[in-house]
Amino acid sequence: MKTEIIRRKFQGGPPLEIPVATIDGAVSGPIFTVISGMHAGEYSGVLAAQRLIQTLDAGRLSGTLRVVPIVSTAAFLARNMQLSPIDEREVHYYAPGNPGGSYTEFQIDTLYSILRGSDFVIDMHSGEFAQALHPWVPVPMVGAPDVQEASRSLSMGYRVEYVELRRERSSVPRLAAYLADDGIANLWAEVGKNGLPDEEHIAIHHDGVIAAMQTVGMLPGPPERPPQKTVExxxxxxxxxxxxxxxxxxxxxxxxxxxxxxxxxxxxxxxxxxxxxxxxxxxxxxxxxxxxxxxxxxxxxxxxxxxxxxxxxxxxxxxxxx
Ligand SMILES: [Zn+2]
Structure with missing residues (x-):
């Protein structure tokens, strides 16, 4: 396993730091990237990301797993909530391509340099300090049909009551739509509430990723298939x-x-x-x-x-x- 911290200077603001762990499997295969901590108080995803980094057995892995445990490190350390503490923007609703813009646009552009080339992306979210949230998994049903189906297949191992197929482009966070348009199957999982690092929620995030990696053949074994309602x-x-x-x-x-x-x-x-x-x-x-x-x-x-x-x-x- 390799860990690194991507550091970039930003004109007129604090430097950007994004931690990345890369686990290369015993044999080659797809690239699967898991990110969390985009919104700084959504801790169940952050701890699930750490669990993946610390416990995944590279000997059983086909392909490469990349994990960004905390996308918004400045916000995390500030115990900020939802929006960027630097420019008050919502990171999820920005796309890459304008690094000369605001801090958030610079951040998302840098994040995309890590996501680019992935076959699959799972973005772990939960309820912020002020949000009581019912666990559910929204799937962006935009982009090419085969990408939509692949995105949907990633959701099938989550122990949540609802998987939401989201077809209306205006209601899909821009990063998720950008990934899908770029041919990268992806979803964002919403599991956890009130900023609490609850064990049950950490496990749902973690096990959902493991099941998704089994679904796409990167880990052996049949994936978990808990009962879910599919809603639109x-x-x-x-x-x-x-x-x-x-x-x-x-x-x-x-x-x-x-x-x-x-x-x-x-x-x-x-x-x-x-x-x-x-x-x-x-x-x-x-x-x-x-x-x-x-x-x-x-x-x-x-x-x-x-x-x-x-x-x-x-x-x-x-x-x-x-
Ligand atoms: Zn979030």
């Missing part, structure tokens, strides 16, 4: 219209009906300012468990900090076989 729907987020103290009435993983109360914003004293309703029947992917809501905080137009509940309509649900 429309993602949307209920945002705050005013700042205040958020009280959620719903929990992650719950299905809410149209008109059901999702929660309320109160003033500092607890007086209700506004009650929020579900506009249609949908699955609660996550809600913001932090009561502190500043609805004006939308750096570069990104509304993460104004979010209250993230929902997915269940337009199509395929129940697990058997």
């Amino acid at each position: 729907g429309r993602r949307f987020q209920v945002n705050a219209n005013q700042s205040g103290v958020w009280h959620s009435y719903v929990r992650e993983g719950e299905i809410v009906d149209a008109g059901q109360e999702l929660g309320k914003i109160t003033d500092y004293f607890g007086e209700t300012l506004e009650v929020y309703m579900a506009p249609e029947r949908a699955l609660v992917l996550y809600y913001w468990s932090s009561p502190a809501i500043d609805h004006t905080r939308r750096p570069h137009g990104y509304d993460w900090h104004a979010g209250l509940v993230s929902l997915l309509t269940l337009d199509s649900v395929i129940e697990p076989a058997g």
Whole structure:
């Protein structure tokens, strides 16, 4: 195994550091790259990445496994949440190709120098400190049909209730769409909540990657095939219209009906300012468990900090076989 830290100078900002571990198998084969820590408080992925680096048996591996345990090291060390602490951008929604732009664009361009040439990429995410999240695996169904199918096959070993096939390009994070367009099968797994490095979530991330590597023939043995529901729907987020103290009435993983109360914003004293309703029947992917809501905080137009509940309509649900 080889470990290195990619270091790059950035004009007008702190230097960039991205750690990479490379494990070469006994025989040649595909290149599989696993990344985590893009969003700095999503620790279950980071610890799963460390587990892969420390425990994967290179003697059983065909091909090469690359692992980036922490994509956003500056944000990680700052205990930052979701957005870059340097330019307040959302790394997942930037594509490579403009290294002379912002720090985040420089960062994603440097990250792509590591991802380029991969056959498969898994990007491990979870719920941030302020997010209570129901584990699920979104698959970008964009790009060539064979790449879409390969991406989908990577999801089949995850012990999650839902695998979401996401076909609407505008709702696919730009990095995931860029990878798919570049012929790299990929998914991003959302497992873990509230920034907690919980053992169950670490294991789901880790075992999901192992199953994906078995699926593509890079590790021996039959891959795990836990029961999963395959869902397609429309993602949307209920945002705050005013700042205040958020009280959620719903929990992650719950299905809410149209008109059901999702929660309320109160003033500092607890007086209700506004009650929020579900506009249609949908699955609660996550809600913001932090009561502190500043609805004006939308750096570069990104509304993460104004979010209250993230929902997915269940337009199509395929129940697990058997
Ligand atoms: Zn994330």
